[in-house]
Amino acid sequence: MPDADSLPSADAALLAETARAAGALALGFFQRDPQVFTKADASPVTEADLAVDRFVAEALRPARPGYGWLSEEGKDDDERLARRRVFVVDPIDGTRAFIAGKPDWTISLAVVEDGRPFAAALYCPVTDEMFVAERGGGARLDDTPLAVRTDASLVGCRLAAPSGFSRAASVKAAGIETVGFVHSLAYRLALVAAGRIDAAAASSRACDWDIAAADLIVHEAGGRLSNLDGEPVRYNRRDVSHPPLVAAGGRLHGELTALFAAFSRDDAPLPT
Structure with missing residues (x-):
């Protein structure tokens, strides 16, 4: 009989509990002029991102000491590559929305096993929406099971994507309707799982922490997240x-x- 901690439901519960508490911590900084820093890649990070990152690490790592660790705001090393299971963390996905006082930012937590998501929790603190998924166990928003739309086609498809997609000639010609931009990529993908939109796209800047949790949520809701060759995303590689x-x-x-x-x-690069 497997140890309870090896079950996806146990990890999903741990992630959801941690995400909710982390969201409460982040709300203490939200719309209160948090200090903002600029990272080496010129992207912003706030004192809230860093505080949430510390909190999540202190909650998760002692609970699963055998798991590896990958966080957007943490120092990465090759140690995680030797671990079968790895926590993949984005303390605040949608930092620019957080800085601007907008609601579309999330806490994104996942456990990846052998390169694919195993358990996931995605929490939007402003709207108090908790998306949870476990491999083979389905996806849900709070207590409601999720299911993607399966009857949509290109004409009239409601697509959430980076703003440049709405200016792409091929998108316009196909009759696709682009919806308002969603800052948190993870939340953008979760909206597909919830059936609120038909599809979502990401540019080439996405990293493991942006998408791991949402990938499992989409998959368990009956959808697919893939590259343009139709291949599923692989996680916990050296290049994230x-x-x-x-x-x-x-x-x-x-x-x-x-x-x-x-x-x-x-020869026209995908819009960003």
């Missing part, structure tokens, strides 16, 4: 960055990956 990605359900996923792949082959 990924090429452009598409999330959708049903035949729409294949139609969108084909459309964006053709767009890319025409």
